[in-house]
Amino acid sequence: xxxxxxFSHAKRGVLISEPGKERVTVRIDTNVLAWFRQRVKGGGNxxxxxxxxxxxxxxxDHAPVTVGTLPDELAKVVRAKVAAGEYATESKVIQxxxxxxxxxxxxxxx
Numbered sequence: 001x002x003x004x005x006x007f008s009h010a011k012r013g014v015l016i017s018e019p020g021k022e023r024v025t026v027r028i029d030t031n032v033l034a035w036f037r038q039r040v041k042g043g044g045n046x047x048x049x050x051x052x053x054x055x056x057x058x059x060x061d062h063a064p065v066t067v068g069t070l071p072d073e074l075a076k077v078v079r080a081k082v083a084a085g086e087y088a089t090e091s092k093v094i095q096x097x098x099x100x101x102x103x104x105x106x107x108x109x110x
Contacts, residue, residue, distance in 0.1 A: 065094055 017023060028050075036046040036053075057064055067075045067090040078093045087093045 065098075066090070067094070070094075 033046070036049050040046045040049055063069060067078050070078065078090050081087050081093045082090055087096070
């Protein structure tokens with residue numbers, strides 16, 4: 001290392017960030033991260049893909065269905081089914097409900 005450079009006022013680990021970006025630490029399931037990394041093999045950035053996915057979820061037309069987005073009456077039913085041990089998660093209740101609706105619609109069309 002050159003002796004001409006004065007590091008006496010340097011700060012360890014400080015990086016210049018892009019405007020509008022913030023460095024965060026987030027824990028993501030291994031299989032979810034692998035899914036994003038697989039999608040960008042051969043080019044692209046999985047972090048950008050994650051950001052784009054989150055941004056599209058912010059759009060009301062693409063927002064994921066969660067118990068928080070359901071009307072109160074439906075949210076109570078979902079929470080009750082999880083509390084009773086019928087389902088492991090709220091997402092599983094919603095998924096099963098949608099599967100049942102699809103099956104019903106398919107039966108009606110027959």
